[in-house]
Amino acid sequence: MHTILPFMLAMVAIIVILNMWAVKLKIAYPILLVIGGLVIGFIPGLPVVKVDPGLIFFIFLPPLLFQACWTVSFKEMKKWWRMITSFAFLVVFFTALSVAIVAHEYIPGFTIALGFLLGGIVSPPDAVSTGAITKFVKIPKSTSAILEGESLLNDASSLIIFQFALVAVGTGQFVWQDAALSFLWMVIGGAAIGFLVAWLFVEAHKRLPTDASSDIALTLIEPYLMYWIAEQLHASGVLAVVAGGLYMSARRLVFLDSASRVRGYSVWESFVFILNGVVFLIIGLELPEIVAGIRSQGIPLGTAIGYGVLVTLVLIAARMISAYASMLATRIFRPSVAPKVSGKRRFVLLPLMLGWTGMRGVVSLAAALAIPVTLDSGAAFPQRSLILFITFVAILLTLVVQGLTLPYIITRWRIFGDFINEDSEAATKKEMKLGLKQHVYEYVRTKYTDEASPHAGIQQFMRKWEERSKVNDEDLMSNSTKAIFIEILDIQRQYLAVLNQNPKIDEEVIRQQLYQLDLEEERLKII
Incomplete structure (x- = not known):
């Protein structure tokens, strides 16, 4: 304890310093945090950072999703719900399928089930990274709403794929009928549980003699409770938090007074900033142990890097293809809601930008770390270290390459020059x-x-x-x-x-x- 506590306090201090540096350099802070964690991870003598795989989702995901629900524009989400749902479900499945096929064909020892497991892990873009990067450039509200709305739902769809693939790897079989019923329950049940728990908390806020401190304390436990109840009932905890968070966000004026809203905003902003910072720093700190894992399996580092680059290219290509397909389908079948794009140049560049926003981050890391070390039989989980390494490479490359170039692409090519007034x-x-x-x-x-x-x-x-x-x-x-x-x-x-x-x-x-x-x-x- 006396060794870990100073290290954790130092992590928070490093997060703050790197964030200030990122603001000064006008780049997204997740990029510097990942690089900083990578550098720190190779310093000898530091404690090894280990997170219990069973707790990684529970610690980080609920509050991050809950806070995002309070900042997203629900009105814009309703307007662009078709494109949001297509990116959040169809594009995620297409990406996972593409990764599964490529991994099965080109990575020795990867079955289709392991490929889908890897695809479920790396398929969802990270909302924090995209938001941190796009704040330095002006983009239309419609584009921002699509990216924010997608980020709330794609976590759920990717984690559902991840869970089904995990079962298939462990049991060696996959029953489509059972999977379809489980999928429906996870989606519908998760949303229903989230709404019900949120309604109960709203009534508690309204009827109990709470003050600002107790209101804020309740909001801190609400996402965890939504997530936990849904997961205990084998529904989607992510969808429960999203549904409940959106419900409570829309009623914030009803059950919270001005003091709770003002003070809660500051508390949540700081809390989520620290959580995000810790996660992105852990991404870098985990690399030395991941590298040691693949070397212990006899996989050359250069070969593992090649696999990571290959999967990253598949991720980028799949999102690009999906962005162009979505734009084309919208213009053909729903021209009234399609973005008003003047000229062929903008028609080409807008999907390119949407496709280039696929930075990976928190959810991918959490999912990769949540892979159990052993199967139920006691045997070592196949390819776990390689999956972790490929995930790390995908996060690093998309954050650094796409993250650093996205603002330049938007401003240099003037993609939104006519849209922002x-x-x-x-x-x-x-x-x-x-x-x-x-x-x-x-x-x-x-x-x-x-x-x-x-x-x-x-x-x-x-x-x-x-x-x-x-x-x-x-x-x-x-x-x-x-x-x-x-x-x-x-x-x-x-x-x-x-x-x-x-x-x-x-x-x-x-x-x-x-x-x-x-x-x-x-x-x-x-x-």
């Missing part, structure tokens, strides 16, 4: 704030006409909304005035909730304004 976004914000001001002013003038006449505080508040001034005199803030101000903040939230129904309004803009209202309410409470 900053003036339009600014105009939307201006129109929203003007609508808020007019709505509040009319509400106050109608309801508090008599109170406003003699009360200097309310008069000054009305002038704020009429003339965009600001109340600075704290002596005017009586308890009755505070109550009115907080009521008016709720009126603004209701207005924004109605405004959010407009498909043309960006949901992120609405959330930013809601966060400002929460901050204003917290400021009022401490005056």
